[in-house]
Amino acid sequence: MQQSEKTAPRARVKESRREKWREKKEARRISAIPKQQRISHVSASDKVAPYLLSLPAFLIVFIFVFLAALNTIRLAFTDSTMLVPGHFIGIQNFLDIKNDPYFKYAIVNSSLYVVCVVPFMVILPLILANLVRGNTKIMDFFRTSFYMPVVMSAVVVGMIWTNLLDSHGLVNSFFLAVHWVQKPIPFLTDRWLLLFSCMFVTIWLGLGYYMVIYLTALANIDESLYEAAQLDGCNAAQEFIHVTMPGCRPTMILVMMLSTIAAFRVFNEVYVMTNGLGGPGGEDMTMSMLIQQEGTGLQAHTGYASALSIIVLLIVGVLLIIENVLQRRLDR
Amino acid sequence: MKQHKVTVGKFFQYLILVLVFILLVGPLIWEISLSFKGPRDNVYAVPPYIIPKSPTWNNYVKVFHQVPIFRYMLNTLIVAALSIFGNVAFSTMAGYALARLKWHGRKLVYLMIMVTMIIPVEGVIISQFLIMRALNLQNTLLAVALPGMVGAINILLMTNAMAAIPNELEEAAEVDGASVWQRFIHICVPECKGTMTVVGIFAFVGSWNDFLWPLIVLSDENKYTLTLGMNRLKGIFIQDPRLIAAGAMVALIPIIVFFLCFQRYFFRGLEQGALKG
């Protein structure tokens, strides 16, 4: 809070924000808390409060996700299939991964996904949220519309985009009609273009989702900050950089984390855009698709799929740690 | 001069909004059009067209005839209500404890929640089923809702929102002798209403669209949720894309209504703050 400010508007902005809170605090303090209860000391109930508060969430997460996942760890060291329990085989599954022809594709594609998609997911929805703030009917309409892709089923999304992007689709028909290209662009059949097409769909889907998260963060930025910025003659872009982005910083970090996890584990978009095959030759397979291919069905190789799951877990964990470290570096 | 600047800005703002609208909603309009196309419409016409040549309600009539929509919708609403309650209440509570209180084991719990978020779910569904069976809950709507009743992402969202509340607010109350519970309910919860709404919407959409888990845990058709019921529209031998589109539209309407009703709350905090200034 006490860092020196680089720019004048920011300093003023901070000061005015602080004033706001003081007023607010005053109002709350008087109205919200019943008088007779204001005297008590740090009580026993305060000590157990954090445990009671987090207990329901802890129990549900622990029992239904954490415990269930322990089974995955056990399976990873066996040659189990879906219906046959199998034996302990040490780290053989992990050794097999090295020779898996798909793994090479999957790890490259999933990593590329993170690199290419995350920056867009952090910035674009924030800009969009900035454009649809305000409680007018027209903004209600835009906000609701922009959220629509999020609630559409993956199958429908896949159907729509494959139809739009294939060689006879609307996009190629248009490009051909205006003579931008001589022959159809292979959006769905070229290894790299297909991956980029999938990324596009991911961003298309994610815009509304992260926009909603950003909207709440924007609500916490004081209107007077924008006024102050305008008085200092900031234009829209400067306002965005000096007021909006600092005000949403924690949320941007959160979105970065969430979209990193989602991007590395991308499944639906690639699955529906490639009919579950991972593109020609399986070259567009992602880690989650590989896990799904190996780990579902009546003859699933659950042991091997579990080993792959653990690899994914470790990689995403490392990615998050790296992001955390980088972010702390930037803070200093 | 200021007036002029605002108009140009507004123009670009709306231009961008309309473009994004076309990009994001265009495909949905195609689905709507498809759901109204009659038997004489060529669904596969090249180039495709939006306005149906023989518009009909028939696809919707068929959907309502083939799927007991209202029963399934009721089931889904029960699941969604449980999920919304769980996610909003429990992640707000946990978010407060994690962001604003100091206690033993806080870091451990936080770490566990982070790990949960990155666990690939593909592998855990059978274990979840076995746990449900051990609890004797399989084939109940509660079992459908339970694993999703607190999402790790939602806990993080709430933790983030709770952390954003300025310390001064709570310190003042603490000086006045307010207990943790009072601070939680009277100071922090009102500050986080926006994020709580978002969590509610995410929970609603999540439980509304979930397919695989209800499929596995439910065996009695009277307890089916809407997505399971709508899947029936996919014939085993013949598929009619119009029927599937109509079903998708019916399932979408409650989400749109829900979103429209609650999205204004994203801005609750802002309004209150702005009004006082």
Add this chain to the structure above:
Amino acid sequence: MKSQIMKGLGVIAAAAMLVPMAACGTNSASSSNKDSLKGTVTFETWNLKNDKYTPFLTKAIKTYEKNHPGSHIKWLDAPSDGYTQKLSTEAAAGELPDIIDGGPAVVYPLAKAGALLNLSKEDPSAKNLYTEGAWNAVTFHGNGMQVGAYGYPWYVNDGPMYWNTKLMKQCGISTDKLPETWDEYFAAAKTMTKNCKNVYMSTMIGGATDDYASAGIKIMNPSQTKYIFNTPKAVKHLQQFVDLYKAGGIPPEALSATWSQQADFFQRGSIIAMGGSAYSAAGFKENAPDLYKNLAVGPKISDEGRSASVSYDSLSIAKTCKNPKLAMDFTRFITNSKNQLEFDKLSSCFPSTKGTINDPYFKKASSGSDLQSQAVKITMKAVTKGYSNRPPMMSDADGWNYLQQQAALALQGKQTAKQALDKAVDFANSRLR
């Protein structure tokens, strides 16, 4: 405190890890008196609860219950998607429904895991009721399995090849005699690539076992212990697809297309031919009326004079079933000649019981001059003479996807046809166990 947590964790985890694939005793040895036909069994079909089939199935169940007082059949129906995932979870938890609907790809893994009754042992006389082809499709051996049939055959299906005659004429292919063998098919394709641009032959790329079996190439050795579809003949066959792709006769999208996408392509008029089912005709009529007017049907491409792509559905009995006698008796009933005939009339499928196909209904359904009747006629011939080429142990993860992907790479020129097939065979063999 910590150690206590760890301990508790261990206990719950251990409970969760138990995979109770329990083999409940079935008491199959007990005598088959009428009393054993009492009690309840669950009967799970796959996506059959709708306007079309519900009346038939409820009526059949009621009839059965009336004739067998004290019996109760609980009919469940699983939705279209996620069926194998539902089954596999239920099987892993030892909670399969008593009577299970599914083709060999479902029956084989369940049987192999010991979750199904061996009907050759439990109900040996059933064999005489069904056609040989249908019975063979549910009979498994090898890979450590007890030889036997693990399901009562139910409906049978296959289909014709649909041809877009308008496109054929446009591209100079004669419509008098539709291509029936692979030589004729590739010859027609050559003509097409010469005369037409942006029109494709079909989405077949040599990526499915059907494409090879129908050219007379064996997929597995007779003892079903090894895949052998990488013979020089197979390589030559795949090479023809490669050449056709290079000549622009196969749409690039076909490299990762599924059946439903193939139908999209066909109905849009981008491809000339498509393998479908007898009932596809009704779908074309409704979804693509313009195309429907220009359709012709012929048999699926084959050098053997018989179809290699017959699909069989069957009903299996779970080992966990508490009333196996009742379950078997009811399944015999629902798959008997009379009930199959009625079901086939509704679904345009074909019967697996001996002699049922000679019913006047099929004669009548196949004698018309409209597309549907012709399709039924061709399919009828296919199911009576044909067989299923797809080994039940070859699942998506166990080679099926891999074959299509390797073929796709060969078509793109990223590897030779021989490399593609060698790799596909190696991969599939490594997954056999």
